[in-house]
Amino acid sequence: MANAERNVIEPLGEVNFGKPKLELSRGFNKFQLGLETFFLKKGYLLLLIGFLLGRALILAQLTPFSLPFFAAVYFIRKDKAPIALIGLVAGAATLSISNAVSAFGITFLFLFAFRIAKKWLHNEIRALPFFVFFTLLAGKLLEDFILSQQLTLYDGMMAGVEASLGFILTLIFVQSLPLLSISKRRQSLKVEEIVCLIIMLASVMTGTIGWSVYELSVEHIMSRYLVLLFAFVAGATVGSTVGVVTGLIFSLANVTSFYHMSLLAFAGLLGGLLKEGRKIGVAAGLLIATLLIGMYGEGGGNLTKTLLETAAAILLFILTPHVLLSKLAKHIPGTSEYAAEQQQYMRKMRDVTAQRVAQFSNVFQALSKSFSSYDEPSEWEESDGTRELDYFLSNVTEKTCQTCFKKDHCWTRNFDTTYDYMKEIMNEMDENHGEITSRLSKEWDKHCRRSKKVTDTIQQELTFYHANQRLKKQVQESRRLVAEQLLGVSEVMGDFAKEIQRERENHHKQEELIFEALQECGIHIEQVEIYSLEKGNVDIDMSIPFCNGHGECEKLIAPMLSDILKETVVVNLEECSAYPNGFCHVTFRSAKAFTVDSAVAHAAKDGGFLSGDSYSTMELGCGKYAIAISDGMGNGERAHIESKETLQLLQKILQSGIEEKVAIKSVNSVLSLRTTDEIFSTLDLAMIDLQNAGAEFLKIGSTPSFIKRGNKVIKIQASNLPMGIIQEFEVDVVSEQLKAGDLLIMMSDGIFEGPKHVENFDLWMKRKIVELKTEEPQAVADLIMEEVIRSRSGYIEDDMTVIVAKIKHNTPKWTSIPVQKIRQKAN
Incomplete structure (x- = not known):
């Protein structure tokens, strides 16, 4: 009983222990979702940014941020423009009431001008910066004239400077504002977008100038915090860029802060270089930069204050959640998070593509089944042909018996007798080429008053019946052929979908081992990329320095890889550099177990130039070697074209991955349906597997082939009609296991049946092959x-x-080359 209670209590304790964690996680996610809704969806983040930009200054008197920000918000998120305007006016009001009135008046002037000119604009986004420029220029000149009742050259120059800054800031805000939304967008940020975002953030932080907490400058703390974030996430390059841009904008806002640009830039550089030390390393970089640059500031008295500001920025940085840093890193190229995000995106795209290909495969399979279903006899096409016979006799009686006065006697009282007589007449006419026996003719004359007319009509309808049957058979054969072709395409697409879903394995460790092994043996390798280490399917790419044509890839690297991988590896493709300082790119693949050396001898009839025979030898991508001979009917140009097109079509179909039988049937269909001329082609095809030397022979109207193995000769023969004679035929496949040293001899009928005064061509050819003294x-x-x-x-x-x-x-x-032994001896 105690054990039972313990078994009940322990699970309950585990559930209760994990429940607070689950509730805490849900609460945090709910809080995060609430913040996103409040600041991003409802637009209150724009209110905060507008407030800070409304009070931001350049050179202590220019306020060029308000109108560009409002124009960008008005163009991108028009429904949130009033919130942004409230923030801008409120921020300007913290400086002075006149600044607030000026910001509101210039915004009103921009809206008025933009609304009037909008109907003539073809591209609003291009015209937006120019509207901001002229509105700021006109508004500032009008403001100066109202306040001082005159315009000076200085007023014009300052208005031009502020309008120019507004023009540039409009372009920057239009680029950076979409980055502050939660809408689904592309994951990567361009360099220009990163810079625009930094400029916008720095501009917003200038609105904090003059704020202090315990006599510590808020703008200094936030700027250093921003540099820490980007240095940690993106490294030294982006970190130093953020430092320079942020320092420059703060220097423009407050000339006394000019030396801070050096501090921020140096801090971004050091922090990025020390990012391997995680947050502590980046923080140490900022601290070192503060100590070195802070001494050149406004004297040693302010060093303590500068260090305290740095410490506050470091504290904020350490307290920043790692989730926020990871989200930021996903958008910056070059980071591991960005690479993982891109890999996930590519995996998703791969899965979507594979799914679409699989769907197409299913569609072709369904179409194949749909065409195949017509081969089965339906309710209208019963196997015994009774219904078709009824339709046939109905057509005959419609033309003969309908107007006969004895119709009721024949078809109502003696239906079975009449039906049997007409059926027998039809069968005898079908078998005797339109004739019936004298016995049946006499009996039919006694039974029917219009016997002659009925027999003539049956003979006429029988001609139509046979034509209709031939047509139906042809359509049925065409359907069957289309069904087989669609099924072949479905299988190819299904295999392709499986290949797409084979994700490239992660071979970083093996790449490093190969890299180190080759480097220790004195072979300099720039880069190693492993795509597959599967037995018999090794696929490795390498980049090596310029080899000057010495062939070290074939002579050194491939033998070393063969020892490392315990498999014969050869150079599959080599692209040498065109200049001495470049790199050669080499692809290594597994060597096939067997190779095929082929040779051909051919001659045209009477020594002509065009032969009706065509031949082809090709290595297919699936590790098979194909040898084919096609003999067109007759001789000369027409036979040459027929045989050549047969092989070209077969080669393209085979290279697409479709099975050999379906490929041959497809070629046969094209040849039989393409023309009504009696032009046929034979085909002799041998498919050799280079991994196990297994061979399959497909002979369509062709002569036998022979295999010479030592003193033994093996005959390969199959019986099929030439291609193009009939649409539907079964392909006989003859399989044979070849061995190293075998000679495969394939020939056209001109060779096999060529010897004169020979009764048995088989024995003559075997004897000549056995008598051969060479194997070249x-x-x-x-x-x-x-x-x-x-x-x-x-x-x-x-x-x-x-x-x-x-x-x-x-x-x-x-x-x-025994690399492992060399390394062991070296160690």
Whole structure:
């Protein structure tokens, strides 16, 4: 019982212990959401900024911030412009009532002029700074004239300076105000946007000039705090920039604070350099800068005050939540948070793209099923053909029996007899080419009063029936072909979606190990990027200094990588620098287990230039090697075009990733539907897997192929009609396991059936292949061609093509270099 109570009490205790934390977290999130709603959505942050900008001064008398800020708010967030105006007027009123009246009057003048000219403006954002410039210039000149009843050159110059500052500040505020909203925008900030944001923040802080807490200057504390934030988040470059810009604006507002620009710039530089020490390091940078620069200020008496201001800024910085710093860092390029945010964004885009591709794959699969469903007999196309027979006889009776006076006798009283007779007549006409037996003719004459007319009508309708059946069969075959093609496209897109979702693995540790291993062996490497370390699919990119064509990538780096990765690695692509101080970019990939050396010998009929045979050897991206021969019907240019187009179309379909059978059926469909001429092509295709030397042979109307393995010859044969004769056919695939040293010999009919006075072409070709004394592919191809031509007494009576491919183990030129042993001996 005690154990049972303990088991009940302990979980309850855990729940109660975690409940306050959960409530605290919810309370904090609720408080944060409330602050965002109050300051950002309702616009009271603009009220605060407007208040500080309304009392900000330049050169102790110019107030150029009010109108640019109001103009930017009016253009970007028009509904919050009254709140911003209230803040500006209230801030100006803290200086003097005349400043408040001036700020309100210039704003009213801007609105009046902008409303009048708005109908003629094509681009308001471009015209906005000019409106601010002329409004400030006219307003200040009018104000000076009202106060002093005259205008001097000094008044004009000061009005021009203030109007020019207003022009620039308008551009800055238009750039920086959107950054203070919570609307969804792009994550990265441009350098110009960062500078504009800094200028705006510094301008806002000038509104605190004259404020002090316990005799400590608020503007000095806030400016140093701002420098600490950016130095910690973005490093020395941005930190020093923030220091210079902030110090410059404070110097313009108060000339006595000019030396603070040096302090802030130096603090930003030191703090950024010491950011690896986290907050303590950045704070130490500000403290050192304060001690060094503070001595050159207004004397040693103020050093204590300066240090206290620095300490207050450091305290604020230390108390700043890390969440706020992380959010700020996400927007600044170069930071780890920004990189993580970008990676997350790219991952999201990758997932969305993969999802869309998968959806397209499902669409093509559904279309394929839709076309395939027509192959099944529907209620109108029953398997026994009874319904079609009924429709056929209905058409016959409509033209014959409907007007006959014995219709009721034949179809009401003797329906089965009449139906059976007409069915038998139709069957006999179908089998005997329109003729019926004399017995059936006599019986039908006795049964029907219009026997001759009925038989003629049946014969006529039978012709239409057969034409309709051929058309339906053709449509059905076309549907089946389209269904197979759509299914092939669906499979390719499905595989592509899976490839997209394969996220690049993080190989930082392996990159450092390879980098260090090569550096210790004296190979200077600038950069290493690993994309895949999968067995048989290694993919590594490197940047190395200019090698001057010495081939150190192939001779040194690839053998070292082979030892490190315990797998043969070769140079796949190399881009050498065009100048001595540049870098070479090299791609290393896994070596294939086998290679194929191919050679060809071919000749046109009667020694012509154009052969009806076409051939192609290509390495596909999926680690397969394809060899193909196509023989167009006949000879000459037309046969050459047919065979060439067959291979080109096949190559493009195979390279897209579609399976071989679907590819061949697609090519056959194009050839059969493209023209009504009886122009056909044969196809002999061999697909060799370079990883295991497995081969698949697809022969469409082509001659046999032969594999020479030592003294043994293996015949590869399949039976299929040439391409283009029929639309629907099954592709026979013959599989064979090749071995290193095998010779694969493929030929057109001009070679296989070329020898004269030969009864058995198979035995003759096998004997000639066995008698070969060489295994060099080109020599074998030339010898077979020569033997066939000699048997014809030197005449070439047909187009001839023979391709010979030798399967070999992929042996790299350079053996692996034992990097691990060298490092162990060095250590």
